[in-house]
Amino acid sequence: MNVFEAVKQSVTTRQAAEHYGIKVNRNGMAVCPFHNDKNPSMKLDKRFHCFGCGADGDVIDFSARLFGLGLKEAAEKLADDFFIAYDSRGRASPKESVRLKLAQEKQSRQEERDCYRMLCDYLYSLYEWKEKYAPKPEDDEWNPLFIEVLQRTSYIEYLLDMLLFGDKEEKEWIVREHGKEVRKLGERLSEINRKRRRNSIADIRGYRTGRERGRSLGYAGEER
Ligand SMILES: [Zn+2]
Structure with missing residues (x-):
């Protein structure tokens, strides 16, 4: 299993957000870190969606945007932070297969x-x-x-x-x-x-x- 699959299967966006210091209320709502949000307008669960700015995606998108990383780096960071094992020699990424x-x-x-x-x-x-x-x-x-x-x-x-x-x-x-x-x-x-x-x-x-x-x-x- 590659790092993307492993991370998406193991961590929800809500878990990641909480791990990275974002306060998520009981309804799964949080103040959006991607726009100047006053009231919690972001819904977090497996994925995330902000009703204020329209930000949307999965846990990897969320972390990438939060830390200003590429998707691969974000996935690797999540895997490290949550101790998720993955096969680094897994499927070749599209870029690699094109090069091949x-x-x-x-x-x-x-x-x-x-x-x-x-x-x-x-x-x-x-x-x-x-x-x-x-x-x-x-x-x-x-x-x-x-x-x-x-x-x-x-x-x-x-x-x-x-x-x-x-x-x-x-x-x-x-x-x-x-x-x-x-x-x-x-x-x-x-x-x-x-x-x-x-x-x-x-x-x-x-x-x-x-x-x-x-x-x-x-x-x-x-x-x-
Ligand atoms: Zn937002």
Whole structure:
């Protein structure tokens, strides 16, 4: 039970008013603390109502107004003053739940963007592999990456299409169903690219050493 419910269930406005020094007569009437009242014109019971100024509400409203507090603070003060137990981790207040919802929205948009970027990278690689690893007549076997191109291209195009033009549910579905797979894909792509970079550096080095070796051989040759 949250503090509002706990307080409202445990204390009447009349009890609170008396506790805070307001004199309430036998009929439950008191001099109104919220306007310049001469005769008791406020009725106090579970709630309160002033027939003079129209002030009205429950015990939390009453205490908030009396002490110039927010409703939450007033409820907490009442709980303290009357030793009322409540669950402080109870239901999230509306503000908190709105904040939570916004945070979730932001998170989903971010996941969609990540997913989209990763799939784009992959699709570009597929297009690249299609050219680069296209089988030549003399090849005995097709390059596995070329086979991957054939197997995956239209499916990836379909997913990207949905991420771009789908409605909210479709986008969320892709992230939910394919998020993990796409993340793995991302790791695999960077692994492939790393290898390729290493190979091309090795190629360049090999080429240089070859040339240098050639030159020195040539030089040695001239020496002779
Ligand atoms: Zn009043």
